[in-house]
Amino acid sequence: MIVPETPPTPTLYEWAGGHEALVKLLTIFYGHVLEDPLLEPVFRHMDPHHAEHVAVWLGEVFGGPAAYTANHGGHAHMIGRHLGRGITEPQRRRWVTLLLDAADEAGLPADPEFRAAFAGYVEWGSRLAVLFSAPGAEPNLHEPVPRWDWPMPPWQPPSS
């Protein structure tokens, strides 16, 4: 009996479309952030390369190259950019909503497994951002960049 081989599961990074797709996503997203009355004051002075830096971060989290660790200061730098900002729950919620909307606008894969993984990370990460941006928070700066994975494998046709 010939048992069809299951192809290897792509990383979330590959499934999303790689670096280019993530840059497109975050460029669209931060464009909307600057039009949003709740978020514009938080991001008014953001670095002009912010969207690209966050794309590199997301790429590493989703199983792509470890380029944020290699070139952008890793986990400690990301945490440091949020310290003392006092991000509120309404701001976090709006941030998440705009990012999920931007995923549609950027044409990221819309299959249930990918979107569950994406939304899960965004929810988790944004809640951490609220915690470590709070006054007096002392987050651990010495952790590696987290890696996020599929909550369940994406459906793929058998290779043969």
Ligand code: HEM
């Ligand atoms: C999953 C959730 C989040 C991720 C993955 C994330 C990621 C990042 C990263 C990687 C940076 C540093 C970029 C660099 O290297 O230049 C950063 C900076 C920043 N983040 Fe977040 N962030 C998240 C949530 C939030 C939320 C909810 C807010 C506020 C509503 C926020 C506000 C900011 C601000 C204001 C900066 C500094 C921007 C600048 O001055 O260039 N972040 N974020």
